[in-house]
Amino acid sequence: MTRRQTAADAIEPVALPITSFPRDQVLGRLAWIQTAPIAELKNEWRRLYGKEAPPFSRSYITSRLAYRIQELAYGGLKPETRARLEALGEQLDGGNVVLRRIRADSRPLPGTRLIREYDGVQHVVTVRADDFEYEGRPYRSLSAIARHITGTRWNGWTFFGLRPTGGAA
Structure with a gap:
């Protein structure tokens, strides 16, 4: 048995976008x-x-x-402005895609001390310009420090309270 096609069954093509706005x-x-x-x-x-x-x-x-x-x-950004912003972004993160994914305003400022008590022991991490310091050693990520402290995989931002549990940013 075949059913008759209705208007709801038809896939409506998306129209071309408008090109100006009053x-x-x-x-x-x-x-x-x-x-x-x-x-x-x-x-x-x-x-x-x-x-x-x-x-x-x-x-x-x-x-x-x-x-x-x-x-x-x-009007949008001029091509020169767009190119300048791209160049500034490259200077800021050195082409490092990991740093690029971290919003600049969400990363604590260098010198910030992150303190977390775990299993009755207080752990202190110092934020540095390009990495993190814990127990006198540099770490590239907070997740690596959280793994060192707990022995299990953790999201470092969540472990240190910089992001709510559940991963929402």
């Missing part, structure tokens, strides 16, 4: 983004980007939509 509508649209239901935000994403919205949080989607609206209305 400047006089920017502020109103930015205000709308803050209160719109997520389903409407995903429709707006399809309209502005020409593809499906990613399965990320509401705050991610709203911030990217706000940027896109302003980009379409006022």
